Amino acid sequence: MIIPRNPQQLLDLSNFVYIASAFFAVLATVCVFVFGNRVASLKDNELRTYQKEADVRIAEADAKAAEAHSAASIANQRAEEANAIAEQSRLDKAKLEHDNLLLQEQLDRERDARLAIEKRIAQRGLTNAEIGLLRRSTYSLGVQPIDIVFYKDDAESRLLASNLAVAFYTWKVTLFEAPGGISHQVDVEYDPNDGNATERAKAIFDALRATNKLNMGGPWESLPHDIQGTSPNFYPTPPTATIRIVVGYR
Secondary structure, three states: OOOOOHHHHHHHHHHHHHHHHHHHHHHHHHHHHHHHHHHHHHHHHHHHHHHHHHHHHHHHHHHHHHHHHHHHHHHHHHHHHHHHHHHHHHHHHHHHHHHHHHHHHHHHHHHHHHHHHHHHHHHHHHHHHHEEEEEEHHHHOOOOOOOOOEEEOOHHHHHHHHHHHHHOOHHHHEEEEEEHHHOOOEEEEEEEOOOOHHHHHHHHHHHHOOOOOOOOEEEEOOOOOOOOOOOOOOOOOOOOOEEEEEOOOO
């Protein structure tokens, strides 16, 4: 580089350099300003684009959240409706079971009342099948004398005593007509001193009770004793059997 030796040239050169430096400084400032604005504009555009995308995503998320919340609300409502239906079904079932129980109790009462009426109006006697069953139930025990007592003022007592006499006709049965009494059942009595009578009286009692139509009493260890309402000389032939069946009133 050639350096001028003339002072004037040096001054001119320095002025030129100064002007050039100022120019480049201004140019650099302008470039920085323009480039800075350009960069800022690009960043603003990017930021606005990001904000728009973010807004879209937020809106989509809000929509999905609202949809999920709506679905949850519908599910909760349906669950509440299902619980209400289940509770109502449980109450209906409980009421139905309670009504059925009341109905069954009413039917049982009506049946018991009907059976009681039928029992009162039915003829108090044994059927041929029941007589046969009574014979078969006591056949293996052997036979011995047996007294059958009935009340003369009660036709049903007489009928049932006759049925029993037929069932035990091989037992040397003696019928006794008593003037009356207080028994309202069929009593089986025996003499405990007679071992055979004890066993057979119990078997007779069980066989009669198995018919499910006689109100039974006993078997009683009560013999010997006079028939109720009579004296030792009341009958020409007094009762002496160690087994006695007393057919009382209904």
